[in-house]
Amino acid sequence: MTREILTHQIKQLIDEVLLLGSMVEEATLNSITALKNRDVKTARTLYDDDILINDKRYAIENAIIITIATQQPMAHDLRFLAAILEIITELERMGDYAKGIAKVTMRLGDTELQVPIREIERMGELGVGMLHRALSAFVHEDARVASKIPAEDVAVDSLYNEIYHQLIHQMIADPQAIESINLLLWVVHNLERLADRVTNICERTVFITTGELMEMDSSDDEDTE
Amino acid sequence: MSTTQNQTIPSIIDAEDLSIFYGNFRAVKNVFMKINPNKITAIIGPSGCGKSTVLRSFNRMNDFIPNCHVTGQITFQGHNIYADDVDPVQVRQRIGMVFQKPNPFPKSIFDNVAWGLRINGMKGDLSEPVEQALRQAALWDEVKDHLKKSGLSLSGGQQQRLCIARALAVKPDIILMDEPCSALDPIATLKIEDLMRELSKDYTIIIVTHNMQQAARASDYTAFFTMDSDRAGLMVEYGETSHIFTNPHDKRTEDYITGRYG
Numbered sequence: 001m002t003r004e005i006l007t008h009q010i011k012q013l014i015d016e017v018l019l020l021g022s023m024v025e026e027a028t029l030n031s032i033t034a035l036k037n038r039d040v041k042t043a044r045t046l047y048d049d050d051i052l053i054n055d056k057r058y059a060i061e062n063a064i065i066i067t068i069a070t071q072q073p074m075a076h077d078l079r080f081l082a083a084i085l086e087i088i089t090e091l092e093r094m095g096d097y098a099k100g101i102a103k104v105t106m107r108l109g110d111t112e113l114q115v116p117i118r119e120i121e122r123m124g125e126l127g128v129g130m131l132h133r134a135l136s137a138f139v140h141e142d143a144r145v146a147s148k149i150p151a152e153d154v155a156v157d158s159l160y161n162e163i164y165h166q167l168i169h170q171m172i173a174d175p176q177a178i179e180s181i182n183l184l185l186w187v188v189h190n191l192e193r194l195a196d197r198v199t200n201i202c203e204r205t206v207f208i209t210t211g212e213l214m215e216m217d218s219s220d221d222e223d224t225e
Numbered sequence: 226m227s228t229t230q231n232q233t234i235p236s237i238i239d240a241e242d243l244s245i246f247y248g249n250f251r252a253v254k255n256v257f258m259k260i261n262p263n264k265i266t267a268i269i270g271p272s273g274c275g276k277s278t279v280l281r282s283f284n285r286m287n288d289f290i291p292n293c294h295v296t297g298q299i300t301f302q303g304h305n306i307y308a309d310d311v312d313p314v315q316v317r318q319r320i321g322m323v324f325q326k327p328n329p330f331p332k333s334i335f336d337n338v339a340w341g342l343r344i345n346g347m348k349g350d351l352s353e354p355v356e357q358a359l360r361q362a363a364l365w366d367e368v369k370d371h372l373k374k375s376g377l378s379l380s381g382g383q384q385q386r387l388c389i390a391r392a393l394a395v396k397p398d399i400i401l402m403d404e405p406c407s408a409l410d411p412i413a414t415l416k417i418e419d420l421m422r423e424l425s426k427d428y429t430i431i432i433v434t435h436n437m438q439q440a441a442r443a444s445d446y447t448a449f450f451t452m453d454s455d456r457a458g459l460m461v462e463y464g465e466t467s468h469i470f471t472n473p474h475d476k477r478t479e480d481y482i483t484g485r486y487g
Binding site: 002003006072073074075076077078079211 | 437479
């Protein structure tokens with residue numbers, strides 16, 4: 001077998017991407033749990049630990065640059081590495097969303113507030129589930145699975161709209177709480193954006209297998225943490 | 226099999242069902258290939274796939290090999306170069322060649338470049354066309370003050386550019402390059418590649434190279450050749466270089482360019 005070094009380096013990179021992915025999944029779910037429990041201490045830890053996700057992303061990026069420079073990958077290998085560069089950027093941004101949720105918990109402190117936590121948890125589960133399967137499709141280079149995942153975003157968007165309206169009603173009913181409720185809007189917005197970014201990962205998996213760069217989703221690209 | 230021809234510009238060389246034989250052995254089979262003018266076309270493939278054989282057939286250099294014959298047709302600007310009434314010397318004047326190892330004559334730098342002009346009957350002061358060829362080959366500034374020195378006194382990279390100048394002096398339309406950088410260091414190699422890009426404004430260049438990165442860096446189109454089970458070379462895929470090196474159609478091309486061949 002030729003290209004053993006390159007093959008080995010790519011395998012290591014896949015492991016690192018999966019590790020980064022699991023860090024992001026965990027940070028997302030934990031940030032929601034911290035919100036549910038109004039656990040400021042855990043939220044602060046999650047907030048601080050986002051740097052580990054950033055560091056991991058840069059380490060992978062650096063490894064890819066070294067691989068490109070030293071191994072001169074072509075065709076599928078090149079597309080794979082280019083796709084990872086994009087995927088780790090998406091994962092790092094998802095990590096920022098989790099950090100943003102942790103920040104909300106920190107800012108809320110023990111403020112009395114009705115949090116639609118079951119719906120928020122559901123949104124998180126849906127988004128993280130999509131992310132998990134998107135990364136699995138990436139590793140297995142399964143374009144068929146990858147191209148089906150973006151459609152699931154509809155359920156996340158629908159939950160987002162539901163919670164959004166619920167929170168707006170809460171604001172109208174209790175203007176004193178507008179600032180706190182606004183923080184919750186951030187939480188659901190971040191979760192909605194996480195699911196959008198899963199679509200970008202799926203697009204890269206299709207690119208790896210077909211060489212075609214195509215948009216799978218036309219939802220807005222508004223970007224706020 | 227793709228042929229990549231630009232639909233609006235006629236090809237300058239058109240190989241149709243080209244097969245090349247050494248005696249009874251078919252070294253290359255059934256190649257259909259259109260070469261676009263003023264472009265750099267790279268031919269890549271493993272050893273023995275017939276890429277140099279194909280290149281040499283484009284200016285009838287194979288005529289020098291006993292028992293070598295071709296079937297099918299190669300046209301240059303619409304004319305069959307293997308037709309009975311065609312003088313192969315004239316073909317080689319229009320389609321020049323640069324070889325793997327720089328092979329300047331044991332003569333002065335000036336005489337190396339003037340050689341082709343003289344055998345084509347030019348007499349008198351040749352300093353102008355010699356200077357022009359040396360300038361085109363990006364060698365003039367390095368040699369202008371010692372044109373009487375032996376061509377063999379130059380460095381390898383300079384010798385190769387001298388050979389390119391020698392080929393350019395007779396004003397060909399096409400320059401065939403058979404692994405022109407394999408004996409050169411990386412810097413001299415990059416200079417030749419820069420030179421190729423510059424020359425492609427005026428000339429069509431076809432290069433055979435073992436160096437895939439060179440093909441990727443320097444060419445507009447790439448043809449991948451490999452050997453079939455009967456050991457005959459064949460063209461697997463031919464297309465824009467940017468496409469061949471990022472998303473080739475054929476698995477054999479993919480395996481070769483990703484280094485997973487054999």
